[in-house]
Amino acid sequence: MSEATLVEVPPADDHPVHDDHGGHMVTSTGLSNNKLAMWLFLGSECLLFGGLISTYMLYRGRHTGSPGPAQLWDIPLTSVSSFVLLMSSLTMVLAVSAAQQRDDRLTCLWLTVTALLGSTFVGAQVYEFTSFYHEGVGFTTSLFSSSFFTLTGFHGIHVTVGIIMLMSLVGIISRSKIPGDKAEVVELIGLYWHFVDIIWIVIFTLVYLIPA
Amino acid sequence: MAIIERPSTVPALPGGDVPQFATPASSYGVFRRPVTTTGWRSWMFTIDHKKIGIMYGVSAMFFFLVGGVEALLIRTQLAAPDNTVLSASLYNQMFTMHATTMIFLFVMPMAAAWANYFVPLQIGARDVAFPRLNAFGFWCFLFGGIFLNTSWFLGGAADGGWFMYQPNANALFSPTHGVDFWSLGLQITGIASLTGALNLIVTILNMRAPGMTLMKMPIFTWMILVVQFLLVFAIPVITVALFLLMFQRVFGAQFFNVDAGADPLLWQHLFWIFGHPEVYILVLPSFGIVSEVLPVFSRKPLFGYKFVVFSGAAIGFIGWGVWAHHMFASGIGPVSVAVFSVSTMLIAIPTGVKIVNWTLTMWGGKIRFTTAMLFAIGLIVEFTIGGLSGVTHSVSPSDTQQTDTYYIVAHFHYVLFGGAVFGIFAGFYYWWPKIFGKMLDETLGKWNFWLMVIGMNLTFGPMHILGLQGQPRRMVVYPEKLTGEGFFNLHFWNTVATVGSYILALGIFMFLVNVWHTTRKGATAPLDPWDARSLEWLTTNPPKVHNFDVIPHVHALDEYFHLKYEEVDTDAGPRLVKVRTAEELHEDQEANADKNIHMPSPSYWPMLVAISLPIMAYGIIFSLVLTVLGGAILLMAIFAWALEPAVADASDYDPPPQGGEPTMELANV
C-alpha cells in the first residue's frame, strides 16, 4: 500500500537532510504519508456519519402509522453486539501489537479473531434488520425507518469492508507478499477498524439508549 | 527520458534488516506493468503529476466549452421576451447543467490541474505523495463528467437546478433519469475530489524540500492547502445529501416526502453546508495564482505574505459558518437569519485583507502589463465588484428582495467569472511557457483579455438592474408586458446581456486561437521568461520527469528569486543585483545531478478502479446486473492495486535486442 519511492540518500560527507531514525521514507514532518492520509480520511468520515446521524435525529420520531423505536428495539441483543464490537477493538490492538513484534502467526490470529467478532456484529445486525422487516418496518416504510436503515446500513457496510480488509491482510501476511511496511499496514487498518467502533459507540447511545 | 532503476535488496542502513517487500519472484503480477514513455499508453497509465495535470486541464477546458455553449443557449433564449428558442423543459436542463458543468467539471478540475502540475514543483518535490491515487482521481473525474453528460442522450439531463432542491427534484416533478445521473455523477467526481485532497495535503505537509517551512511556501501552494482541507471536510456532506437523494428516487426511501412528515430544509442544509465552502474551493486557487502573478509583474515581493496566508485560512474557517445565508428566505426564522447574516458580514474582512495586500503589492512596483498581469488585475477589480454585491446579500432584509433574482446571478458570476476564471486565465499565460516550452502570443492575449472583460461586464453588469427590477432566476421566458418602460426596460438589458455573452464567447475563442497559433508557430520560451520568484522555474521547459536534478535546499521565501538576486551595498545604498541567471542555475543543477532517483512506475489499476464506478452507476439507473459487474471489476482492481509495488520490477521491461542483462531502460524509448 505504501508508495515509499522518493527516497534520497544524502551524500556521505554532507549533513543529513532529515533526522532519519529508522530508514523510513524521509518526510518533512517525520511522519508516515499513509498514516497522515488515514487520519485525514477518518476526520472526513466524521462529517459523513455526522450527516447521517443528524438526519436520523431529525426524523427519529416521524413514523406515523408504523412501529417506532420504542416498539422495535431489542436492547439486550444490541447491548451484546455492541460489547462484541468493542471487544473486537481490543483484539485489533493486540493484532497491531503482534505485528510490531514481527510475530506473523500471532498477528494473523488476532486479525482473524477481530474479523470473527466483527462478523458476529454484522450477523446480529442482519438478524435485527430482518426482524424489523417482519414487524412491518422496512427501508421505505417511514422517515424514521429510512434514516435508521441508512445510518446503520452505512455503518454495517463500513464494518463489512473492514472485515474484508482484515481477512485479505491475513491472506497476504501468510504468504509474505505484502508490498510495504507490514506493521504499518496492520496499524492503519486498525485505525479504520477502531473508527468504525467509535461510530457505533455514538450510534448505540444516540439511537438505541436515548429515547426519542 | 526517464531511467528507472530497481531498488536493491541489500539493506543500506545499519540494523541490517530484511526488507519486507514483495520480491519479483514472489509478486502476484500477471500482467507486465505499462512502462512505455511514448504514445497513448504513456498518458493513459501515467502516474506522473505533470501529465495528470495536463489531462485535468485539457478535460476541464473541454467541459468549459460545453458549459459555455449551454450558457449561450440560455442567453439566446432570454435575448427577447416571449422567446421560443428553448422549451421550458430544455431550459431547466440547460441552466442546471450549465452550473453543474462549470462548477464541478471546469473550475474544480482546472484548479486540480494547476495544483497537480505546480504544487510538487513549488515545494521542491519530485511527485505527489500517492501517485497512483492521483491518477485514479483524474480518471474518476473524467469518467464521472462523461457519465453525467450522457444523460443528455439517455432521456434528458437533470433539471432541478444545480442545488437540486427537494421535493422538486423528486420523481414527481423530475421524472426523467436526469437527476439520477446528476446525483451519481457527482458522487463519482466527489470521490476524485476527496482522494485528490488527501493526496495534496499529505504532499504539502510531508514532501517539502529541506528548509521549506510552511511560512516559506509559495502562496499558491498555501491556498491549495486550504482548499484541500475544505474539500476533505465538505465533500462528505454532499455525499450524504446525494445518497439520500439517490435512495429516495431509486429505492423509494422516505427522506423528502412532505406527506410523510419530511422537512425539505434538510436537503437545503446538507447541500449548503457543502455548498458554501464549495464557493471558496472555487475561488481560493485563483487567489493563489494571482498572488504569484502580481509580485512577479510588479517586481516586488507580495505585500504582507503572512496576512495573505492567514486571511486565506480565515476564509476557509469562517466559510463553514455562513451556509444558511443561502436560506434566508426559506423560513429558518429570525434568530438563525440574524446569526448567519452577521457571520457572512464577517467573512468580507479576510477577503478585503487580500484585496488590500494585492493592491499594495503593485503600489510602487515596476509594473509589466503582460496578459497574465492583466488578468490578475482584472480579478482584483471584477472580484471586488462581485464582493460588494455579496456584502449587500449579507444584509438579510435586502437579500430578501434580491434572492432568487438576477441580482444574485450577477453577484456570483462576477465572483466566479471575474474571480475564479480570470485567475485561471492568468495561470495560463503565466505558466504556459513552463508546461509547453512556448510563449502564448501577447497580442492575441490582449484581444483575449479585453474581449473577456468587455464581454463579462456587458453580460453580468446589467443583471444587477434586471434583478433589482424583479426578473426572477430560472424562468424560461419573461413576458413582454412585464418588461417595464424607460431606462430599466428588461428587454433592453437582457439583449445587452446576450450580446455581452457572445462577446465573451469571442474572447474565449481568441484564447483557443492563441493556443493553436502558439502550438504551431509559438516562440520558444526561455527557462525563466518572467524573472519569477518560486521554485517551479528552477526546472527545464517542460520539467524533466523527476522535476529537479538536485532537490534545492530552501533558505527563504521566494527561494528562486534569492538564488538569482543578492543584496549588494553600492554607493547609492543597498541594491538587488542579479548574481545568477536561470541558465546558470540550470547548469548547476545538471552538474550536481542526483544519481539515484527512483520514480514510481505507471499502473493500469487506477484507471480500472475508476472505470468500474460509472459502470456501477449505469447499473443503478438501468439494471443492477451492471452494478454487480462493476462491483466485481472494482474489487479485483482494488486488490491488484494494493498488491502492486510502487516501482516496476525487472521483468516488466523489454530485454535489450542484443541479449544480456535487462538494463532497466524503459521500453519503446
Place this chain on the structure above:
Amino acid sequence: MTTTEHSEHIERDDHGAAHGDTGAHKPNSFYIQVAVALAVITAVEVGLYYLNIGKLFMPALLILMVVKFLTVVSVFMHLKFDHKLFSYLFYSGLFLAVGVYIAALMTFRFFDGG
C-alpha cells in the same frame, strides 16, 4: 546507468516500534485493562437504561458515550501517544462535524425541548 547505492525499504528500530510512534509501546495488559473498563462503562450504560433516574439519564449517557469515544481514540488508536499533528487533523474534522450539525439541528429547533 549507475548501480543503486541504497534501497527503499523501511527499517525498524530496535524496539520494533513503527516510525512516528513517540510513546513507548504499551504492554498488552494495559490495553486489556482499558477494554475491561470500556466493558464496565457499557454495562453501566445499559444498566442506567433499565433504571429510572429521570432527567439525569440523558446527560449521564452522553457523558459515558463521550468517555468511551475519547478512550478508544486516545488509547486504542494511540492518538494520545502519537505526534500532535494527527490529533489536529482528526479533531478538526470531529469538531467541525459536531459544530456544523448541531447548528443545523438548532435551526430545526431540535433542542428546544418538549
